[in-house]
Amino acid sequence: MRRAWTGPVLMLIAGAGAATGPFLQGRTGTGAVLVLVFVLLAGLTSPLVFPRSVGASQARRRSAVDGRPVVFWRPGCAYCMRLRLRLGRRARRLYWVDIWRDPAGAELVREANGGDETVPTLLMAGRTYTNPDPAWVREQVSSPR
Template sequence: MTRAWILPIVLLLCGAAATTGPALRGDTGPAVAYAVVFLVPAGVCSPLVFPRSIGAEEARRRSAADGRPVVYWRPGCTYCLRLRLRLGRRARRLHWVNIWRDPAGAAAVRAANAGNETVPTVVVTNRPHTNPDPRWVRELV
């Protein structure tokens, strides 16, 4: 199991534990409320919210060919989630690199951020932008 799935799985287990008591007593209202309270954050924190990630080398190659930005991200990052949600459908047009799955991507982020793995880092025409305004990224796409 990778680090990306730890938080969603913990949330699902906590939700199951919190839902079990009311469900066994027949209290469907609280059981449903607990399920929603834990399932929504689990879904939002999971890697499934983001477009399919590719490797850093492939992302650079594709970006050079089509001019689209490369977004370096990691699961569980609230700023990455904010960027992803504010981009909406346009997010699929970008090249996404999960730095927890791609060591070359993590190295690129560290090189752009003085040794820190600060995400999201958006690279446009070989120029990195750390945690840019989602409106600015939306204008690029």
């Protein structure tokens, strides 16, 4: 759990450090903008932006019942963030598995990617897709099953 928050916390610390100079020089506007930018970046790289993660076994069981895809991701991954943001509200239709919190999910990703933990990895209808195009995923989620 701590590993997932390391990046966002470091981002906040860096933001505080970057804003200290302008605040001490009396440029409060610049300091406030820097703080705001770093808080926004910390939020975007945190697990808070993603739908609630479920375990890999639970996600696979649910997916077998309703046919919804499973996305294996990890916090701080730019490609996972791109997929999440491009899906918008449709992201709730997928099952999200944080591989840093679920060893079974991490193992499945390594099996699918030749030993690498390459994310996002999508599991749909028994097939895995590594770093799929967000437009294609959006199309798959939008199509009636």
